[in-house]
Amino acid sequence: MADVDAARRKLEAALGPEAVLSDPLALRLYARDASMVEGGCALVALPTTTEQVQACVRAAVTHDLPIVPRGSGTGLAGAATPIGDSLVVATARMTGIVEVRPEDRLAWVEPGLPNLDLADHLRPMGWTYAPDPSSQQTSSIGGNVNTNAGGPHCLAYGVTSAHVLALDVVMPDGSLERLGAEGPEAAGYDLRGVVVGSEGTLGIVTRVCVRILPTPPAVRTMLFGFDTVEACAATVSAIIARGVVPAAVEMMDQGIVRAVESFAHAGYPVDAAAVLLVEVDGTDAGVAAQTHEVEAAADANGVSSVRVASDHVERALLWKGRKSAFGAIAQIAPHYHLHDCVVPRTKLVEVMRGVYAIAERHGLIVTNVFHAGDGNLHPLFSFDRSVPGTLERVLRASDEVVRLCVDAGGALSGEHGIGLEKRDFMSLVFSAEDLAAQACLRAAFDPDGRMNPRKVLPDGARCGEFAIAATGSGHAASDAADLPEGSWI
Amino acid sequence: MDLIHPRTVVDVAEALGTASQDGISVLVVGGRRHLDKGNPTDVDVELWTTQLDQVVAYEPDEMLVVVQSGMRCGALAELLAQHRQEWPADAPADATVGGVIASGSTSARRLRVGALRDTVVEMQLVTGDGRVVTSGARTVKNVTGYDVHRLMTGSLGTLGVITQVALKVRPMPERRRTLVAVGDVALATTIAAEVPLVAGVLGTHEGLEVRLEGWPDEIDELASAVTRLAGDTVALDEDSSFPRIPWWLWPDGGTVLEVAVVPSSLPGILAGSTNYAALAGVGIAWVGAASLGEIVAVRRRVEGTGGVAPAIRGPGGLGGTLPVPDVHRRLKASFDPANVLAPGRAWTPGTAAPRAPTSGG
Numbered sequence: 001m002a003d004v005d006a007a008r009r010k011l012e013a014a015l016g017p018e019a020v021l022s023d024p025l026a027l028r029l030y031a032r033d034a035s036m037v038e039g040g041c042a043l044v045a046l047p048t049t050t051e052q053v054q055a056c057v058r059a060a061v062t063h064d065l066p067i068v069p070r071g072s073g074t075g076l077a078g079a080a081t082p083i084g085d086s087l088v089v090a091t092a093r094m095t096g097i098v099e100v101r102p103e104d105r106l107a108w109v110e111p112g113l114p115n116l117d118l119a120d121h122l123r124p125m126g127w128t129y130a131p132d133p134s135s136q137q138t139s140s141i142g143g144n145v146n147t148n149a150g151g152p153h154c155l156a157y158g159v160t161s162a163h164v165l166a167l168d169v170v171m172p173d174g175s176l177e178r179l180g181a182e183g184p185e186a187a188g189y190d191l192r193g194v195v196v197g198s199e200g201t202l203g204i205v206t207r208v209c210v211r212i213l214p215t216p217p218a219v220r221t222m223l224f225g226f227d228t229v230e231a232c233a234a235t236v237s238a239i240i241a242r243g244v245v246p247a248a249v250e251m252m253d254q255g256i257v258r259a260v261e262s263f264a265h266a267g268y269p270v271d272a273a274a275v276l277l278v279e280v281d282g283t284d285a286g287v288a289a290q291t292h293e294v295e296a297a298a299d300a301n302g303v304s305s306v307r308v309a310s311d312h313v314e315r316a317l318l319w320k321g322r323k324s325a326f327g328a329i330a331q332i333a334p335h336y337h338l339h340d341c342v343v344p345r346t347k348l349v350e351v352m353r354g355v356y357a358i359a360e361r362h363g364l365i366v367t368n369v370f371h372a373g374d375g376n377l378h379p380l381f382s383f384d385r386s387v388p389g390t391l392e393r394v395l396r397a398s399d400e401v402v403r404l405c406v407d408a409g410g411a412l413s414g415e416h417g418i419g420l421e422k423r424d425f426m427s428l429v430f431s432a433e434d435l436a437a438q439a440c441l442r443a444a445f446d447p448d449g450r451m452n453p454r455k456v457l458p459d460g461a462r463c464g465e466f467a468i469a470a471t472g473s474g475h476a477a478s479d480a481a482d483l484p485e486g487s488w489i
Numbered sequence: 490m491d492l493i494h495p496r497t498v499v500d501v502a503e504a505l506g507t508a509s510q511d512g513i514s515v516l517v518v519g520g521r522r523h524l525d526k527g528n529p530t531d532v533d534v535e536l537w538t539t540q541l542d543q544v545v546a547y548e549p550d551e552m553l554v555v556v557q558s559g560m561r562c563g564a565l566a567e568l569l570a571q572h573r574q575e576w577p578a579d580a581p582a583d584a585t586v587g588g589v590i591a592s593g594s595t596s597a598r599r600l601r602v603g604a605l606r607d608t609v610v611e612m613q614l615v616t617g618d619g620r621v622v623t624s625g626a627r628t629v630k631n632v633t634g635y636d637v638h639r640l641m642t643g644s645l646g647t648l649g650v651i652t653q654v655a656l657k658v659r660p661m662p663e664r665r666r667t668l669v670a671v672g673d674v675a676l677a678t679t680i681a682a683e684v685p686l687v688a689g690v691l692g693t694h695e696g697l698e699v700r701l702e703g704w705p706d707e708i709d710e711l712a713s714a715v716t717r718l719a720g721d722t723v724a725l726d727e728d729s730s731f732p733r734i735p736w737w738l739w740p741d742g743g744t745v746l747e748v749a750v751v752p753s754s755l756p757g758i759l760a761g762s763t764n765y766a767a768l769a770g771v772g773i774a775w776v777g778a779a780s781l782g783e784i785v786a787v788r789r790r791v792e793g794t795g796g797v798a799p800a801i802r803g804p805g806g807l808g809g810t811l812p813v814p815d816v817h818r819r820l821k822a823s824f825d826p827a828n829v830l831a832p833g834r835a836w837t838p839g840t841a842a843p844r845a846p847t848s849g850g
Contacts, residue, residue, distance in 0.1 A: 101751075101753075102682075103682070103752065103753040104751040104752050104753050104772075105752065105770065106751070147632055148632045150630050154630065155629075158603060158607050159630055161607060161639075162603055162604065162607040171814075171816075177814045177816075179814070181749070181795060181796070181797070182751045182795060183749045183750045183751050183754075183772045183794075183795070183796045183797070184595070184599065184604065184749045184771055184772045184773055185593065185595070185643075185747075185749035185773070185797055186749075186797065187797050187807070187809045187813055187836055188813035188814070188817060188835075188836045189640055189643070189644050189648070189813075189817060189820060189835070189836070190593075190606065190639050190640060190642055190643055190644075191640075191814065191816060193606065193636060193639035193640075193642070194635065194636060194639050194640055196636075197632045197635075197636060198635060199632075213685075214682075214685040216685075216686070217686075237550050240550065240552060240660070241549070241550065243573060243660035243661070243662075243663060244660070245552075245659065245660060282686055282703070282707065283686055283703075283707050283710050283711065284710065285704060285706035285707040285709070285710040286686070286703050286704055286706075286707035286710075288706065289663075289703075289704035289705075289706060289707060290704070342626070342628040342629075342630050342631060343628065344548070344551050344553075344627065344628065345550065345551055346548065346550050346551060371630070374628070374629045374630045375551075375628055375629065375630075376628075376630050409627060410626070410628055411626035411628050411630075411631040411633045412633040413631070413632045413633050414628070414630040414631060414632065415630055415632055416632065417632045418632070418633060418634060422633075426633070426634060429626065429633060430623070430634065431623070433620050433621065433622055434622050434623050434624065434637075435634075436620075437616070437620070437622040437624070437637050437824070438624070438634050438635040438637060440820075440823035440824065441635045441637055441640065441820070441823075442635060443819070443823070444816050444819035444820045444823055445816055447819070456634060456635070457634070463823060464823075
């Protein structure tokens with residue numbers, strides 16, 4: 001039986017009263033992340049040390065509260081949306097850079113550190129941390145770890161998992177484990193690799209050892225405009241066919257280009273059907289060679305406009321256009337629902353056309369900005385929630401987008417995660433046995449199911465018995481009544 | 490020794506179902522190249538994956554290839570080379586893809602190509618009790634549920650049998666060149682730090698080897714930078730292997746340890762060794778140890794830095810005195826409930842502290 005008051009007293013003693021929130025306003029603030037789902041919680045704890053995180057977990061164990069780990073709350077899938085009488089453990093106050101060791105190509109940081117703060121800290125030292133999700137100004141390294149975050153530069157450099165050497169994790173029983181190692185290999189199974197992308201369901205990360213890379217000596221950023229989205233997408237394949245894997249290949253359609261241009265004034269071609277932002281890096285000679293190949297690939301596909309950044313100011317401006325996309329769309333409508341599906345690169349155009357058709361059918365405005373290099377689409381539905389019936393249309397359209405991506409051979413999520421929002425789609429891509437194996441993995445970490453319950457796996461996925469209540473419709477027929485509205489259930 | 494030699498994943502599932510029922514212990518074998526890695530295990534039968542050698546799908550445009558686990562690395566390299574692509578495992582040609590992944594093998598070009606575990610994006614496997622499980626997706630980015638395949642990578646065939654994988658591949662570099670120079674691990678470390686875009690810097694007991702890969706002008710540019718630091722260098726031809734004499738071609742006898750430490754610890758670790766090859770900037774070193782005494786001496790130095798030094802050829806096991814988390818025990822119990830997959834070969838947690846009883850959350 002959960003005892004919230006006793007847990008609160010214990011937490012106040014361990015963390016100090018100012019670090020434990022239980023007033024209605026605070027609980028309301030922490031009742032959601034950046035997804036469309038609103039839940040509720042009983043307590044919020046803001047620890048500043050690993051020991052305090054352990055105290056939080058132990059209090060939750062003693063007084064039988066579910067735990068919901070939270071970073072900056074920028075997650076888009078509801079993984080940090082609390083449910084029921086839960087204890088939210090937010091690592092937002094743990095923002096330290098513990099040490100940077102260039103000689104070992106690593107840095108130890110605390111989980112609440114914003115991604116961009118790490119990059120800014122490393123830059124003057126001549127080093128960089130490669131993963132750069134668009135949310136990097138606010139999203140935290142700990143959150144990035146839990147969603148295996150990507151970003152534009154993971155085409156050449158790989159996603160977060162390739163840049164995490166070790167993790168200090170407070171396990172669901174309150175014990176502390178170091179998973180992975182500072183060196184290239186560690187003893188034991190790759191538990192580090194399993195925790196990365198586990199959406200706060202296996203433990204609470206309290207320190208992260210990241211791999212840092214020397215800043216490449218040269219970089220070049222180019223913007224190409226095309227008259228058709230087909231030509232734009234074909235250029236991506238042509239670049240790769242020429243043996244070039246650019247550091248980043250971002251594609252934006254006309255709708256998003258126009259929104260961005262009137263917002264950021266980055267000089268994007270507003271008449272183009274689609275634009276391609278390409279960045280190559282390496283040595284001076286390597287960059288020159290790659291630039292030549294990229295331009296040739298664009299030429300061969302009938303490029304209509306070319307801009308090459310001549311200095312770092314212009315480069316920053318071109319990137320500002322891409323990275324402000326989600327701010328710019330506020331001009332279109334007050335609300336948006338951002339998707340994240342990943343498909344084989346060769347299916348990009350087909351899926352994009354399908355997304356346009358879905359939007360048209362449901363009378364919605366859709367814009368597209370995506371990581372074309374790795375087939376990760378981000379269709380954006382813009383809408384006004386106050387218009388009756390709109391939200392329902394958005395959810396129906398979103399449901400169709402997910403199915404479209406799965407039918408094209410894709411996954412449910414490229415970088416945002418499953419959380420609450422997509423858990424009941426899991427049976428579209430995994431068999432009952434696949435899900436049972438995942439449940440076994442989760443139970444090995446958390447036998448009591450205390451850590452972020454009801455997230456990622458659909459209700460009914462169990463380790464040991466292979467009976468999952470899958471209805472095949474993406475809507476579990478089980479006890480969904482107590483889940484927050486907007487969970488698509 | 491009895492043999493299981495399956496032709497299909499269904500054969501594998503049936504064989505393991507039976508083995509679990511009857512308590513028959515099984516060693517999964519691919520190309521026999523990584524069998525020495527792991528603690529000694531006594532098994533009843535071997536399961537050979539070598540007939541599971543089909544290409545399932547290959548889309549050069551996607552930079553993804555899907556193959557069965559028993560495919561030989563050499564055959565995969567030939568297939569990919571037709572489209573000027575590669576899976577940078579740098580393993581012996583007769584090693585199998587599954588063996589390389591299950592053993593957690595390291596590429597000699599890890600400085601540039603990263604860890605092989607990050608190239609595995611989807612996997613089909615069979616658990617110890619014969620359940621067929623797929624994890625991941627055939628996309629280069631994916632956060633959809635739990636990455637069971639990451640658990641299998643490097644697990645030495647103790648949790649399941651890998652039957653099929655989707656691998657991220659990369660364009661083959663336009664040109665390659667290996668430079669040989671006089672120098673030690675300290676100089677190798679300097680080169681790796683000052684010329685960061687080289688594909689590999691190997692410090693050996695006989696001198697230095699630096700691997701350059703990229704566009705023609707880029708290689709010239711990198712070669713000048715290396716030569717400025719190393720003094721005279723000799724360039725080997727385009728087709729030379731890197732390293733020139735990989736550890737698996739070292740003379741037989743003795744043990745080869747695969748040391749993994751932070752890069753700055755390499756010179757100190759290798760100070761007493763007379764037969765080694767170290768990947769500067771990465772922190773991997775292959776160290777020849779002629780006696781148990783040498784193994785112990787190397788491991789003592791390695792463990793002082795928080796690293797590991799499993800034997801990958803010859804006797805010596807995994808080493809390591811640090812207990813691994815209790816999660817290991819529960820994972821083994823879930824994925825291989827009858828404990829038939831190479832019992833004792835992988836890491837065993839110390840005796841777990843009793844857990845406080847709790848009610849369900």
